[in-house]
Structure formats: structure tokens, C-alpha cells
Amino acid sequence: MRAIPLLTALLVALAFGLWIFGLGAGPAETAQNLPPPADAAPKDQPVSVVVRRSQAESVRDVIILRGRTEAFRKVEVMAETSGRVISRPLRSGAQVAEGDSLCRIDPGERQAALEEAQARLEDARIRNDAATKLGDYAAETTRLAARAALNSAVYAVRTAELELQRLDIRAPFDGLLETDTAELGSLLQPGALCATVIALDPIKLVGFVPESRVGRLHAGAPAGARLIDGREVTGTITFLSRSADETTRTFRVEITVPNPRWEIRDGLTAEIGIPLAPRQGHLLPQRVLTLDDRGRMGVRVAEDGVARFVPVTVIRDAPEGLWLDGLPATAEVIITGQEYVSDGRALDVSYEAAAGGPDAAAAPAPGPAPAPEASPAPPAAPDPQATPAAPVQ
Incomplete structure (x- = not known):
């Protein structure tokens, strides 16, 4: 009874060993039957x-830049003297012309100071004339002192006149108010802001050209842009920087565009296109x-x-x-x-x-073409990125 299980175990072990040895030899035999790789x-x-x-074919090359619009002029008008504002404010968005009054400052005692300086000037002029008429009878030091007093009086009058002129702060050019002017009753000191004025006609398109293509641009060349709202504008290159930005290694380019109705605002995103001379190219x-x-x-x-x-x-x-x-x-x-x-x-x-x-x-x-009188090799696997060729239209 015990011999039968022992015999069965031996047969199972023999079959398992033959199966393992068969697997070891299988890949080698299979590889011999496979065709050679491509x-x-x-x-x-x-x-x-x-x-x-x-x-x-002839193709026109275009440099595409990401840029923005920029006011042709923008200035912060500052006070040059101190005093209280006595004019009513102009609100932002108001149109101003060159020379329009923006802020008026209380003159205070400045008019009296001017009258005093004028009186001193008249006295200095009389003294100088008297010293001049005396000629050799007056000492040289007396004549020089009289002339110095006259010059000092002239300077004092001019200073007092300029101080009065600075009381009226005026627009430096035609444009729009970007901010309200200084409020009535506010106290201004030298350097304090009265208003910000911008000029939008014409307006500038500003972009940055990579150093590899800046050599193909020149001032006066035509250019265009598509604004963020879809409007398309055209202009000419008016400035091309000679110095690269230290961080981006790009060069600033400015394109001037007419803006008679001031419809184009300052700071809009724009896609700038600058056409270049045609080149020969292949479309592939x-x-x-x-x-x-x-x-x-x-x-x-x-x-x-x-x-x-x-x-x-x-x-x-x-x-x-x-x-x-x-x-x-x-x-x-x-x-x-x-x-x-x-x-x-x-x-x-x-x-x-x-x-x-x-x-x-x-x-x-x-893939490799089949050689004559030889077992054909499988074609190389096609590129998954490639698409089948289409017929010529």
C-alpha cells in the first residue's frame, strides 16, 4: 500500500523536472524561429x-511681440511753493489744454514782498546813479557797493515775481487729467502733487524684441498690433533701444500710433506684429x-x-x-x-x-525593404507621433 504513493510522488517529481527543463530550452528554440529585428x-x-x-515659395516673416500701450506723455505736476489751495478741483478725466490753470495757491504776503523788493530796487538804483555821477570824487569802494546793492535789489524783485508766478500751477501740454487736482483748502508743500496729466495722441505701443532678431528692425519700419479688445491699429517704429535689458536680454521697441479720439487707453495689452522682408521657405x-x-x-x-x-x-x-x-x-x-x-x-x-x-x-x-532570396524581416515600428501621408490637393 505504501509503494503506490511513493511511486506516484516519483512520477510527479519526474514530470515537474521535465517541464522546468522544457521551459529553459523553449525561449532559445523560439528565438531561433523569430525573424531578425529591423x-x-x-x-x-x-x-x-x-x-x-x-x-x-516667398513667405513674409513677421516678428510677434507681447506688449502694451503707453501714454505718449505722462507727468505728475508738482507744486514749487507752499500755500493753501484756493481753486476748486478739476475732476479726473477732464480735458485740459496747455497753459490751463490746475491749482491756485493763496498768495498771502507775497504781493507785499514784491512791492518791498521793488522799492528797494528803486532806492538802490538812485544810489548807484549818484555814485556814478560823482565819478572820481567818490571812492572806488563806494561805487562798487552801490552797484552790488543794485544787483541784489534786482535779484530780490525777480525772486518775488517768480514766487507769485508759482502760485498758479498750469498744464504743461494738452491732455487729460488722470487724477483729480488738489482739493480746495488743502495745504501744498514744494514737491506735493497737484495733478497727473497724460497725453494719448499719439499713443505708443511698447514691446521687447529678442536679441536674435533685433538686427532685422530699424526706425521708420511699419508695424501693427491687435489690442486686447480686438481692435487693430497700425503705426511706425520710432524708437529701438541700443541697450539690452540685463535680465531678459531683450531690446525695447516703441511704435507710435495715431489716436485722435483718445479711444486707445494707456496700459492695454497688445499683440504687436512687425513684418520683415520676404524670404524663401518651404511649407512642411x-x-x-x-x-x-x-x-x-x-x-x-x-x-x-x-x-x-x-x-x-x-x-x-x-x-x-x-x-x-x-x-x-x-x-x-x-x-x-x-x-x-x-x-x-x-x-x-x-x-x-x-x-x-x-x-x-x-x-x-x-522600414527596411525585404532583401531578395531571404526571409522577410518585419518593418520597423511606425512612429506613434506620425500621421499617414495625405494626397496632394
Whole structure:
């Protein structure tokens, strides 16, 4: 009775051992039956790619900046003397002309001080005339003292007159009041604010240009902007900074725009566009961009049946793709399969028109083409970011 369970245990152990050894040998046998990976294909084996024959076109480059509107003039009008305000205030938003009175200060004893200075001037003038008429009979020191007293009296009269003129604080230019003027009865000291005046016609658009593109701008060039509320305005560049901002390494640019009705306010966000001279470029899908071993951005082209990397720069983007510079006038750009080839690799080219036509189903997929009289290798896995080529419209 005991021999049967022992025999059963031995059989189970033998079967388990054979199963383990079978698993160990299975992957090796399975690997022998798998086709070689795409990377193991011979270097001289052509790679199937889809190519677009692109022709250069004239494209206008535009520098897009994020900026703001800024008042052409803005000044805080300050008091130059002390005193109590005796004029009624003007409210913010009021329109003022150059020379309009903004704040009037109580003259106090200033008129009396002027009359006293004028009297002293008359006395000094008489004394000076008398010393002059005496000529050689008067001492030299007497004549010099009389002249000095006359000059001092003239200075005192001028000072008293200026003090009276400073009592009436006037607008320095045509504009709008950004703040109320000083309230009636308030006490102003030298340097105290009477009002803030801004001029909005014309108005400035201010932006900052990167150092890589500032060399393509110049004063007098046309420019435009779209304001935050959708309005579009045009003007000309009137100022281009010669010194870069130390933090952002950008250069300030100012564009002057007419604003006769003062509809454009100070401080609005604006998207500024500055057109540049036309350039030759190719309109290609964004997916064609790739990097070479040195980290340069570019595209791969087909030349004489082999792949070649060409560095490019982006002129601007468009809804259909990117405008690229750096390619010759006519270029055969690889638009599908560029990630699976390197410089000098042989290509099996299918043009985009053929790829989108009736025979598109028969077109080989991107990857190594099958070598004659050899077991076919599976095509390389397609790029998940790539999209199938579309027929040319």
C-alpha cells in the first residue's frame, strides 16, 4: 500500500523536472524561429520612405511681440511753493489744454514782498546813479557797493515775481487729467502733487524684441498690433533701444500710433506684429523635423537615392504646418520614415502622390525593404507621433 504513493510522488517529481527543463530550452528554440529585428538588417538594404517634392515659395516673416500701450506723455505736476489751495478741483478725466490753470495757491504776503523788493530796487538804483555821477570824487569802494546793492535789489524783485508766478500751477501740454487736482483748502508743500496729466495722441505701443532678431528692425519700419479688445491699429517704429535689458536680454521697441479720439487707453495689452522682408521657405508638416547626432534641428531629404540631413530654421508657423528656411529651391523631403534612416542610408522612395493614390495600399510601409532570396524581416515600428501621408490637393 505504501509503494503506490511513493511511486506516484516519483512520477510527479519526474514530470515537474521535465517541464522546468522544457521551459529553459523553449525561449532559445523560439528565438531561433523569430525573424531578425529591423535594426539587424544589412546596412546596404534600402529603407522604404515616403517623400514629398517641395518647392520653395516667398513667405513674409513677421516678428510677434507681447506688449502694451503707453501714454505718449505722462507727468505728475508738482507744486514749487507752499500755500493753501484756493481753486476748486478739476475732476479726473477732464480735458485740459496747455497753459490751463490746475491749482491756485493763496498768495498771502507775497504781493507785499514784491512791492518791498521793488522799492528797494528803486532806492538802490538812485544810489548807484549818484555814485556814478560823482565819478572820481567818490571812492572806488563806494561805487562798487552801490552797484552790488543794485544787483541784489534786482535779484530780490525777480525772486518775488517768480514766487507769485508759482502760485498758479498750469498744464504743461494738452491732455487729460488722470487724477483729480488738489482739493480746495488743502495745504501744498514744494514737491506735493497737484495733478497727473497724460497725453494719448499719439499713443505708443511698447514691446521687447529678442536679441536674435533685433538686427532685422530699424526706425521708420511699419508695424501693427491687435489690442486686447480686438481692435487693430497700425503705426511706425520710432524708437529701438541700443541697450539690452540685463535680465531678459531683450531690446525695447516703441511704435507710435495715431489716436485722435483718445479711444486707445494707456496700459492695454497688445499683440504687436512687425513684418520683415520676404524670404524663401518651404511649407512642411511639423512632424518632418528631427535632430541629428549634434542636436541640430533639421529635416532629412532624399538625394540620389540616399538620405541626407539638412539643418533648417523655422520662419513662422501656419495652420498647415511650418515655414522652414535652409533647404534648396527644390527639395525631396522625407515626410514618413525619416526617424529610421541616417545619412548615407539607401532609400526605397515612394512619393507622396503615389502614396495617396489608388496604389497606396500596395506601397511598402516605412522600414527596411525585404532583401531578395531571404526571409522577410518585419518593418520597423511606425512612429506613434506620425500621421499617414495625405494626397496632394
